Amino acid sequence: MFATSSKPSTLVRYAGPAVFFHWAVVLLIAIAYAAIELKGFLPKGSAERTLSMSVHTWAGALVLVLAVPRLLWRLVRGAPAPEPGPGWMQWLGSAMHLLLYLFIFVQPVLGLLALNAGGHLVTVPGLGVELPSLVAASRDLKETLEDIHGTLGTAFYTVIGLHAVAALFHHYMLGDNTLRRMWR
Ligand code: HEM
Ligand code: HEM
Numbered sequence: 001m002f003a004t005s006s007k008p009s010t011l012v013r014y015a016g017p018a019v020f021f022h023w024a025v026v027l028l029i030a031i032a033y034a035a036i037e038l039k040g041f042l043p044k045g046s047a048e049r050t051l052s053m054s055v056h057t058w059a060g061a062l063v064l065v066l067a068v069p070r071l072l073w074r075l076v077r078g079a080p081a082p083e084p085g086p087g088w089m090q091w092l093g094s095a096m097h098l099l100l101y102l103f104i105f106v107q108p109v110l111g112l113l114a115l116n117a118g119g120h121l122v123t124v125p126g127l128g129v130e131l132p133s134l135v136a137a138s139r140d141l142k143e144t145l146e147d148i149h150g151t152l153g154t155a156f157y158t159v160i161g162l163h164a165v166a167a168l169f170h171h172y173m174l175g176d177n178t179l180r181r182m183w184r
Contacts, residue, residue, distance in 0.1 A: 011080040013181035021070035031059040064108035083176040114145035
């Protein structure tokens, strides 16, 4: 299974870069969620609303930027074997990790495509360079992509929540090393 592939047996904990990628992505996802939720409370057409949307798109885009080296690191260096426990628990953990890896690629790409389909180009902050559009502008496509992006984003509140609860359960109830080895 994915999370135990590569060279698990030689590692006892996640290496520094894996820990950095994990928590940097957690922070960026939290910012992306907070910004899009805040946007809903701000008056239409206000500068604050536009800023919230920019923060959302840029935190989200950075998730994708970090996801690439993160996955490469994971494929080359592997991960520690799961802490001892029943097979179903280890399988569930691996399945959850696979879903989360998919999410950090698919969700930002859907967001980018939705913006492009809406006729907007993404400009790199500070450089003023516009990224080329990946799809032709189309109202129907924009709405479909936004729907999928929104539904996935909402569904992942639950998936991320379950993943975090599982980590805390391992730490406080099972008393194993799962959280510590992803901490520092
Ligand atoms: C992992 C990163 C991301 C997460 C977790 C995320 C999550 C979300 C969520 C929860 C919504 C609200 C959906 C709703 O209320 O229906 C949303 C809306 C949206 N997101 Fe993202 N998103 C991410 C990345 C991106 C990126 C990279 C872009 C574009 C570059 C983007 C563009 C959009 C757009 C255009 C909307 C619709 C905004 C609106 O309703 O006015 N997102 N996103
Ligand atoms: C915000 C979204 C999050 C995402 C996208 C995410 C993603 C992931 C992924 C993909 C892995 C597998 C790493 C690998 O094997 O290469 C992982 C592991 C882990 N995550 Fe998260 N995570 C998130 C939030 C959290 C939170 C909030 C916590 C703690 C409360 C947490 C604790 C852990 C722990 C302890 C591991 C290591 C599990 C093990 O050793 O089997 N994660 N996470």
